[in-house]
Amino acid sequence: MLAYFGPQGTFTEQAARAFSAADPAHDDLVPFDTVPAALAAARRGEVDAACVPVENSVEGAVPATMDALTEGDPLVAVAETVLDVRFSVLVRPGAGEPKTIASHPHALAQVRHWIAENLPTATAVATTSTAAAARAVLAGEFDAAVSAPVAVRHYPLEVLATDVADVRDAKTRFLLLRRPGPLPRPTGHDRTSVVVTATDRIGALSDLLAELALRRINLTRIESRPTKGRLGEYRFYIDLDGHAAEPGVGDALAALRRHCPDTRFLGSYPKAEPVLRAEAGARAEPGGSPAADEFVAAAEWVASLREGLGA
Numbered sequence: 057m058l059a060y061f062g063p064q065g066t067f068t069e070q071a072a073r074a075f076s077a078a079d080p081a082h083d084d085l086v087p088f089d090t091v092p093a094a095l096a097a098a099r100r101g102e103v104d105a106a107c108v109p110v111e112n113s114v115e116g117a118v119p120a121t122m123d124a125l126t127e128g129d130p131l132v133a134v135a136e137t138v139l140d141v142r143f144s145v146l147v148r149p150g151a152g153e154p155k156t157i158a159s160h161p162h163a164l165a166q167v168r169h170w171i172a173e174n175l176p177t178a179t180a181v182a183t184t185s186t187a188a189a190a191r192a193v194l195a196g197e198f199d200a201a202v203s204a205p206v207a208v209r210h211y212p213l214e215v216l217a218t219d220v221a222d223v224r225d226a227k228t229r230f231l232l233l234r235r236p237g238p239l240p241r242p243t244g245h246d247r248t249s250v251v252v253t254a255t256d257r258i259g260a261l262s263d264l265l266a267e268l269a270l271r272r273i274n275l276t277r278i279e280s281r282p283t284k285g286r287l288g289e290y291r292f293y294i295d296l297d298g299h300a301a302e303p304g305v306g307d308a309l310a311a312l313r314r315h316c317p318d319t320r321f322l323g324s325y326p327k328a329e330p331v332l333r334a335e336a337g338a339r340a341e342p343g344g345s346p347a348a349d350e351f352v353a354a355a356e357w358v359a360s361l362r363e364g365l366g367a
């Protein structure tokens with residue numbers, strides 16, 4: 057069973073369907089009304105995994121996901137998928153000009169200009185998800201919903217507009233998370249996610265990032281969120297190229313953990329996007345990502361020194 061951030065008809069449901077198509081073990085999809093609720097079901101073991109949105113190319117990180125990943129028992133990502141995001145505007149059949157338009161904050165942020173131009177008198181209202189907005193329109197609470205195109209299959213609403221987006225080619229990345237267990241096998245095109253808390257001192261963050269740079273590990277994303285403990289104290293969410301099973305990445309994770317004892321591992325999993333030629337080239341070049349062999353050979357050399365077998 058796979059939990060997803062629902063209700064039925066969210067973008068996250070589409071992402072969950074992509075995960076379940078790739079792995080027949082996930083054929084039973086269960087909607088939860090919030091990201092923390094979907095993750096809590098995975099933590100309790102009620103479902104095998106949970107699918108949640110993590111970031112959007114226009115609006116950035118999904119704060120509910122970031123917070124829910126660091127609060128509570130650990131969960132690790134085992135897969136990611138990226139969806140194109142285009143919106144439909146749904147209304148009750150025969151309704152007049154909408155005075156209120158509801159959606160998930162990430163959706164509203166991506167159609168702000170469209171609303172200003174096409175429904176200038178409408179007030180935007182935030183709902184928990186795009187599909188919750190469609191439901192609320194059906195219930196008469198709001199006049200229009202900014203929804204995923206599939207929502208109209210679940211809710212008997214009329215399509216006022218399709219393909220609505222202020223920014224073309226917007227994409228959202230989703231993670232499939234489960235309780236810690238064996239890691240997915242390295243594919244050579246993986247991502248590792250980790251959360252660290254940098255202490256309040258000069259160079260703290262730079263020291264952490266230096267551990268990656270020293271090992272020629274590419275940082276693909278860094279986001280900060282307050283720890284909620286003290287003003288000025290932050291958690292850093294770091295995505296990097298490579299898999300924890302690779303010696304260089306393992307070495308870097310150990311170094312981060314030395315700097316920051318509450319480092320939380322959020323998984324190593326195959327990257328969704330295709331390998332770009334430039335990236336493939338960079339990996340092969342000297343100074344690109346670390347050659348695993350170099351790390352293994354160096355570790356074996358030290359092991360031989362310790363045993364008095366080398367110099």
Ligand SMILES: O=C(O)C(=O)Cc1ccccc1
Binds near residue numbers: 068109141162186228
């Ligand atoms: O509300 C949804 O449908 C979601 O899955 C979250 C979301 C919102 C806006 C863009 C992409 C995902």
